Amino acid sequence: MTIDVPEEHLLGQFIPLHYHFNMLRDQQRMAPFREAIDLTVPDNGVVLELGGGTGVLSWFAAQKARDVYCVERNPALARAAQSFLANNSNGDRVSVILADAMNYLPPEPVDVVICEMLHVGMVREKQLQVLHSFKERYRQRFGPLMPRFIPDTSVLAIQPIQQDFCFSGYTASVPLFEPPGPHMKDSWLADPFFYSTIDYGAEIPLAFRVATEMTIKSDGLFNAVSLLTNNFLAFVLTEKRAVTWLMNQLVLPIHKPFAVRAGDTVSVSFEYQAGGSIEALQESLVARPETRSAAVSDHTSLRRAA
Ligand SMILES: C[S@@+](CC[C@H](N)C(=O)[O-])C[C@H]1O[C@@H](n2cnc3c(N)ncnc32)[C@H](O)[C@@H]1O
Incomplete structure (x- = not known):
């Protein structure tokens, strides 16, 4: 017997808010992301985050950036991110956008793209498809100069x-x-x-x-x-x-x-x-x-x- 579950409902594609707690408290993950974002985002730069979740990585970026576009396709998470950002300093620099990162392009060129749809071995989550597609579409709209990527x-x-x-x-x-x-x-x-x-x-x-x-x-x-x-x-x-x-x-x-x-x-x-x-x-x-x-x-x- 097999049970057919639409792919977007599988854990990895769909990460409920209560699971984000595990990611938020995981210092092995959070500390290096915070440091890398601080080192990579230029003062007054423009940042795009693909798969924003609770908005925490976008918020790290907002401490230096002029504007951060935070793309999240799960409506419950996009809503949660919006309310969390409103209660954190410089959160107003982040625009939460409810969209699929496979289609989304920012309205202007960006300096840095953050994407944490990572899973060991690159199974389950769509990190590689999303960034592959993003780069092709970004090149067509903004030309060959690519932003920096986190991870590199x-x-x-x-x-x-x-x-x-x-x-x-x-x-x-x-x-x-x-x-x-x-x-x-x-x-x-x-x-x-x-x-x-x-x-x-x-x-x-x-x-x-x-x-x-x-x-x-x-x-x-x-x-x-x-x-x-x-x-x-x-x-x-x-x-x-x-x-x-x-x-x-x-x-x-x-x-x-x-x-x-x-x-x-x-x-x-x-x-x-x-x-x-x-x-x-x-x-x-x-x-x-x-x-x-x-x-x-x-x-x-x-x-x-x-
Ligand atoms: C591993 S979580 C990381 C969340 C957040 N960036 C963090 O580091 O805490 C990946 C996030 O990407 C979102 N996501 C997955 N596929 C997406 C897509 N195609 N478009 C937009 N968001 C997506 C998920 O809903 C989830 O919130």
């Missing part, structure tokens, strides 16, 4: 891992989201493979097709992959650093788990559309053992000889 660049990677899918004694191989970082170290089986670097100022990809081989670094059970996305919100060249937001990783179980030893080679392939479903990506995911490490082969031949 997003980098996507995949990593073979051993994931514990046991919950209160119940084993269920479900996709899950977790903060990445050193606490995950015991589960890493190989280094991440970087499969796409999206430079928002250049050609924006709308699909990903990956087939790669990876060398296993630690023994374990290869039963999942982790998708990683790091967003470079702004580069601070004078200080030789970047303002980044490393998103929660998406852990996806693979169809046929298998044991690996350090030195083995495994192949991993998958393909998906930007903004597509997690299920479609998972369906395409194939992970296989390719070559066994020399240590294992020697061991095997020794055992045979004995």
Whole structure:
């Protein structure tokens, strides 16, 4: 049995107001956006935000900009943003526009475009479609000079891992989201493979097709992959650093788990559309053992000889 839900009702396209609380209080996200916006928006500049939600990023921009166009297509959120902005200093510099970012163009050229329709791996949300379409239409109306984009660049990677899918004694191989970082170290089986670097100022990809081989670094059970996305919100060249937001990783179980030893080679392939479903990506995911490490082969031949 399948239940057909219109795409715009799926979480990722439709984000209810109560879910925005999670985003508003997430300092790992808010702090780098605030810093990147402050570094990128010129004094008295003009800013466009695509997918404004509660209006918070537009409000950051309004502390420096002359005008901010904040585009949101969910009427409840557009209303909420309007009322929040009215209660925050310089909120009157933000015009909330109820519109679909896939069609909207501002009435004048802008210095900066902010777009946070980001999802790990660029699945579910339409960040890439929206910015791809925006750039084409903006070029036609205002000419070739593009605004700066926040984020500036997003980098996507995949990593073979051993994931514990046991919950209160119940084993269920479900996709899950977790903060990445050193606490995950015991589960890493190989280094991440970087499969796409999206430079928002250049050609924006709308699909990903990956087939790669990876060398296993630690023994374990290869039963999942982790998708990683790091967003470079702004580069601070004078200080030789970047303002980044490393998103929660998406852990996806693979169809046929298998044991690996350090030195083995495994192949991993998958393909998906930007903004597509997690299920479609998972369906395409194939992970296989390719070559066994020399240590294992020697061991095997020794055992045979004995
Ligand atoms: C991840 S939220 C980010 C909200 C806000 N910018 C923030 O950072 O807190 C993405 C927002 O984009 C809106 N959105 C999604 N698709 C859109 C579209 N095609 N046009 C306008 N808004 C859209 C959603 O309703 C949601 O409010």
